[in-house]
Amino acid sequence: MQTQTFILWPWQSKSYLIESSLWNFIIDLWWEDFDELLNYIQKTNLEINWIIITHGHYDHILWLNKFVSLNNCKVFISSWDKDFLYDPSLNLSKFWWDGEFILDKWIEVQVLENGSKIWPFEVKFTPGHTRGSICLFDHENKNIFTGDTLFPNWEWRTDLPTGDDFLIVKSIFELSKYLKKWYKIFAGH
Secondary structure (H helix, E strand, C coil): CCEEEEEECCCCCHHHHHEEECEEECCCCCCCCHHHHHHHHHHCCCCCCCCCCCCHHHCCCCCCHHHHHCCEEEEEEEEHHHHHCCCCCCCCCCHHHCCCCCCCCCEEEEEEECCCEEEEEEECCCCCCCCEEEEEEEEECCEEECCCEEHHHHHHCCCCCCHHHHHHHHHHHHHHHCHHHHCCEEECC
16 A cells, blocks of 8 residues: 655645555545646546545545546545535635535535444544544554644644534544554644
């Protein structure tokens, strides 16, 4: 399994492309430099099987309509953040983007629950940044994809819709247990 990081500006958001002999998928689909990721996929002739969204803010979902129409892949998001895909106020596109993002109705969305398994990950709810934020735990390779639950330098953000200070502290405390076991963190920014 190989992980490629696409760092995308202006906020250093990250999309992760996971390639393996079984499946190819993306974790979070940032919007600014979408062409770099798309060009790589086309150049290498990769079939993308699914996209996992760690939470429903626009900077992680904005290219879903275009990408899924080009690649015909499934979209996974937590059950608690699924409505962000259809609500520009919750996903913040109404305020911070020139337009409003609403996921096309024909796109297949599958919800993830706490403890769900999606190869090679165990899904854990880590609410706080949003009510439905998730982290993806790859126990075999000791990797955690945290989305925006954890920012660099152990910072967090809860001032956006459905954010919660108490829950983010609890979620980060749970994450800290895995750092003692030498897990590598792949953050959303």
